[in-house]
Amino acid sequence: MMTxxxxxxxxxxxxxxxxxxxxxxxxxxxxxxxxxxxxVSNKVAAKSIDNPLLPFSNVDKxxxxxxxxxxxxxxxxxxFPLQVRKNLYETTHYLHSANKLSNPNIQTKLLSSMSKTIxxxxxxxxxxxxxxxxxxxxxxxxxxxxxxxxxxxxxxxxTMMDCKSYLGRNDIDIxxxxxxxxxxxxxxxxxxxxxLSSPPNNSFVIHDDPSxxxxxxxxxxxxxRQRAMVKCNSLKQMIVSNEGCSLEKIPKENxxxxxxxCGSLAVNVATAHLxxxxxxxxxxSKTDIIRQPIxxxxxxxxxxxxxxxxxxWIVSNRLLSEEVSMAIPFLIYDLSHxxxxxxxxxxxxxxxx
Numbered sequence: 001m002m003t004x005x006x007x008x009x010x011x012x013x014x015x016x017x018x019x020x021x022x023x024x025x026x027x028x029x030x031x032x033x034x035x036x037x038x039x040v041s042n043k044v045a046a047k048s049i050d051n052p053l054l055p056f057s058n059v060d061k062x063x064x065x066x067x068x069x070x071x072x073x074x075x076x077x078x079x080f081p082l083q084v085r086k087n088l089y090e091t092t093h094y095l096h097s098a099n100k101l102s103n104p105n106i107q108t109k110l111l112s113s114m115s116k117t118i119x120x121x122x123x124x125x126x127x128x129x130x131x132x133x134x135x136x137x138x139x140x141x142x143x144x145x146x147x148x149x150x151x152x153x154x155x156x157x158x159t160m161m162d163c164k165s166y167l168g169r170n171d172i173d174i175x176x177x178x179x180x181x182x183x184x185x186x187x188x189x190x191x192x193x194x195x196l197s198s199p200p201n202n203s204f205v206i207h208d209d210p211s212x213x214x215x216x217x218x219x220x221x222x223x224x225r226q227r228a229m230v231k232c233n234s235l236k237q238m239i240v241s242n243e244g245c246s247l248e249k250i251p252k253e254n255x256x257x258x259x260x261x262c263g264s265l266a267v268n269v270a271t272a273h274l275x276x277x278x279x280x281x282x283x284x285s286k287t288d289i290i291r292q293p294i295x296x297x298x299x300x301x302x303x304x305x306x307x308x309x310x311x312x313w314i315v316s317n318r319l320l321s322e323e324v325s326m327a328i329p330f331l332i333y334d335l336s337h338x339x340x341x342x343x344x345x346x347x348x349x350x351x352x353x
Contacts, residue, residue, distance in 0.1 A: 087163035115302035147186035150179035210327035
């Protein structure tokens with residue numbers, strides 16, 4: 001049947017019609033994501049206890065609460081970042097009482113905000129652990145702390161605005177300023193780091209099963225690493241184009257000004273590098289997190305949302321094939337659907353005092 005359909009898609013000159021090609025890609029992706037006992041790929045996935053798209057029930061509430069306990073910042077009010085969690089807690093319980101949590105858009109929006117909040121807190125704990133050791137912390141800790149606080153505060157304001165809109169409020173009680181300058185300084189630090197590696201010549205082309213590629217943390221770490229590297233190389237090229245020399249040859253007191261001339265690219269370099277290091281270091285140092293079904297899915301959801309937010313750039317730079325990229329919205333929806341039954345357990349595990 002599929003052969004007959006494909007033959008109808010082929011034009012007389014032997015090329016596939018673009019519209020039919022798009023439909024064929026959608027059907028190919030759905031074939032891997034829609035439950036069907038006749039599909040070999042789904043039979044294999046169903047046998048795996050590690051398949052993140054399968055429902056789960058074993059949530060250790062005490063361990064979850066202990067793991068996601070946040071780090072407080074001196075630079076903000078005492079309630080931050082607890083205020084972000086309070087907003088998520090109130091919003092989730094309100095939407096539950098109003099029977100609105102069954103809305104897929106609300107599910108994805110809430111869980112995406114929760115997963116990103118938890119990712120920030122988990123990595124903050126990792127960085128804080130370095131300062132509690134007798135030996136000196138790694139050289140990148142302080143710049144990363146600065147950048148992470150900048151990204152966290154930006155995320156917090158956006159999350160609290162979304163929560164207030166659900167609750168019908170318009171007040172935001174948080175001290176927040178422009179964080180671009182902090183991220184510019186982080187990008188300056190990143191440009192002086194040794195290069196990650198050479199960029200790939202071709203995109204990742206996975207024709208057999210896009211979901212199989214995207215549901216493995218190691219593949220996502222590599223994708224974020226490649227993204228950070230390509231953005232960094234682009235920034236270096238822009239600096240050479242603007243200044244006539246590399247950043248290393250520019251006097252240190254003028255480097256920040258040179259980075260400001262690059263506009264949002266410098267901020268994007270800092271963001272991409274921090275997001276890559278967050279995932280990589282978290283998976284390396286917090287292996288127990290991956291063993292918790294709810295946290296492993298939240299980490300996966302957060303990473304896929306980050307990729308989707310930058311998907312146009314990623315695909316245009318051939319870091320991901322079109323076939324694989326088209327599976328991302330389906331996977332985000334499926335992960336949100338699997339996590340929704342535990343959403344109250346998740347917010348009830350937030351430390352709010």
